[in-house]
Amino acid sequence: MHEPVSEDVARARWMTINALRIAGVAMVIAGMLAVRGVIEFPAVAGYALIAVGLLDVFLVPRALARKWRSPLE
Numbered sequence: 001m002h003e004p005v006s007e008d009v010a011r012a013r014w015m016t017i018n019a020l021r022i023a024g025v026a027m028v029i030a031g032m033l034a035v036r037g038v039i040e041f042p043a044v045a046g047y048a049l050i051a052v053g054l055l056d057v058f059l060v061p062r063a064l065a066r067k068w069r070s071p072l073e
Contacts, residue, residue, distance in 0.1 A: 024056030
C-alpha cells in the first residue's frame with residue numbers, strides 16, 4: 001500500500017501541473033502570432049506550436065494527475 005505524500009510534495013506537483021498549463025497557453029499564443037505573421041516564424045511551425053500547446057494544456061496535466069493520484073483505499 002502506498003503511503004500518502006507530504007504536503008510539500010503535493011504542492012510541488014500542483015505547481016508543476018499549473019506551470020505546464022501556462023507553458024501550453026504560451027505556446028498556443030506564440031503559434032497564433034507566427035501563423036498571423038506578427039513574429040518571424042514559419043507558419044507551419046506556428047501550427048505545430050498550436051497543436052503541441054493544446055496537447056500540453058489539455059492532456060499532459062490530466063496524465064500527470066492520473067499518475068500522481070492517491071491510491072484508493
